[in-house]
Amino acid sequence: xxxxxxxxxxxxxxxxxxxxxxxxxxxxxxxxxxxxxxxxxxxxxxxxxxxxxxxxxxxxxxxxxxxxxxxxxxxxxxxxxxxxxxxxxxxxxxxxxxxxxxxxxxxxxxxxxxxxxxxxxxxxxxxxxxxxxxxxxxxxxxxxxxxxxxxxxxxxxxxxxxxxxxxxxxxxxxxxxxxxxxxxxxxxxxxxxxxxxxxxxxxxxxxxxxxxxxxxxxxxxxxxxxxxxxxxxxxxxxxxxxx
Ligand code: ADP
Ligand code: MG
Numbered sequence: 001x002x003x004x005x006x007x008x009x010x011x012x013x014x015x016x017x018x019x020x021x022x023x024x025x026x027x028x029x030x031x032x033x034x035x036x037x038x039x040x041x042x043x044x045x046x047x048x049x050x051x052x053x054x055x056x057x058x059x060x061x062x063x064x065x066x067x068x069x070x071x072x073x074x075x076x077x078x079x080x081x082x083x084x085x086x087x088x089x090x091x092x093x094x095x096x097x098x099x100x101x102x103x104x105x106x107x108x109x110x111x112x113x114x115x116x117x118x119x120x121x122x123x124x125x126x127x128x129x130x131x132x133x134x135x136x137x138x139x140x141x142x143x144x145x146x147x148x149x150x151x152x153x154x155x156x157x158x159x160x161x162x163x164x165x166x167x168x169x170x171x172x173x174x175x176x177x178x179x180x181x182x183x184x185x186x187x188x189x190x191x192x193x194x195x196x197x198x199x200x201x202x203x204x205x206x207x208x209x210x211x212x213x214x215x216x217x218x219x220x221x222x223x224x225x226x227x228x229x230x231x232x233x234x235x236x237x238x239x240x241x242x243x
Contacts, residue, residue, distance in 0.1 A: 001026040001191055002047070002160055007056035007067075009042050009215075016042050017053070018215040024160075024193075024208075029186050031202035031223070032195045034212035035238060040195040043212070044162045047193070048082040049075045061159045080108060083153030087165040089145045091137040091152075097124065098133040101152045108156060123151040127181050143174030147181050154185065161185065163194040199239065203227045211235045 002024040009017035016039045024030055032040050045051040047058055053067040060081045065074045091100050102120035105111040111119070124130050127147040137145050146166055153161055166182065167175045179201050186192060186205055196202050202209060202223065209226040211219045211234075219232040230236045 001028070001061060003057070003059040003064075004047070005057040005059075007043075007046060007058065008054045009039075009046055009051065010054045016215050017046065020056070020215075020217060022210070022217065024191060026159075026191055027189045028208060029192045029194065029206045031206035031209045032193060032212060033197075033199070033202060033209060033226075033238070038212040039215040040212055041164050044084070044164050044193060044195060047160075047162060048079050048084060050079075050084070080156065081159045083156055083158035083161045085146070085149050085153050085161065085163045085166050087168045089137070089142075089149045089169070091145055091148055093137050096134050096136060097129060097140070097148050100137070100148055101155050104152060104156050119155055120151075123155045124148070126154065126184070127151045128177075141174055142170045143177045146170065146178045150178075150181055150185065154190075160191040160193065163192065163196070165195050165197065167196070167198060199227075211238070 004020050004022040007017055007020040020043060032043065034040055042051060046053040049070065055067050057064060057066050058078060060078055063077050063081060065078050095103060098117060098120050101123055102116040105116035105119055106113055121130060121133065124133060127150055129144060129147055129151065132140060132144065163182065167178050170178060179198065183205055194202070206223045208220060209223050210217050211226065213234055219226065219230060219235045226235065227239065230239060
């Protein structure tokens with residue numbers, strides 16, 4: 001489903017991803033853990049070419065793109081195969097909740113407005129926000145805004161969903177509703193990457209955990225393995241009390 005081969009990323013001379021190799025099966029939920037600055041966000045952003053990898057190959061659902069020769073069309077195809085949920089929601093403040101979800105359908109997917117709205121409403125039902133269609137983002141709590149972000153990503157039927165610390169901006173009492181929403185999406189069999197500091201959530205939801213440090217995957221395994229018997233000392237330290 002997803003294959004990364006020898007993925008490297010430099011920001012100027014800083015080597016941030018140092019040859020990431022990874023294969024993820026359809027329907028797998030992958031938690032990405034690791035200390036701040038280890039390259040987790042960069043990895044997600046290179047998967048959909050929000051950042052251009054310096055070298056290496058990204059393959060999603062048979063669409064194979066070599067960073068060295070990537071063409072605009074190929075990058076567009078890769079991007080439409082992915083949906084991204086950001087820490088800061090990134091909603092359009094001047095659009096309603098429904099418009100935030102349907103705008104991608106009319107622009108990227110070229111759907112008619114009626115069909116896009118219908119799909120948008122369906123997605124917002126899935127995240128429990130069908131009563132907020134005409135609200136603006138500023139009228140919603142952070143948790144609700146993030147659920148709109150999830151509905152928006154889902155609406156485009158991506159083959160893989162990428163979550164970058166989806167609950168890090170939220171007040172503690174709003175974290176659970178967003179985690180519950182992500183859990184429901186995982187239950188539908190969607191392939192997902194989740195960068196998170198919510199260790200117990202990662203443990204419960206993921207089929208696989210990858211642990212990054214300094215641009216390298218230093219350990220990976222099932223959630224059970226990583227949380228109960230990490231092989232690498234650094235992972236053990238990081239998980240600390242969770243292990
Ligand atoms: P993480 O998400 O694990 O905290 P990041 O992928 O955000 O790590 O960052 C990895 C390293 O790359 C850090 O040293 C960070 O400062 C650097 N970095 C991230 N984004 C940029 C950027 N747009 N320009 C320059 N350096 C960046
Ligand atoms: Mg990050």
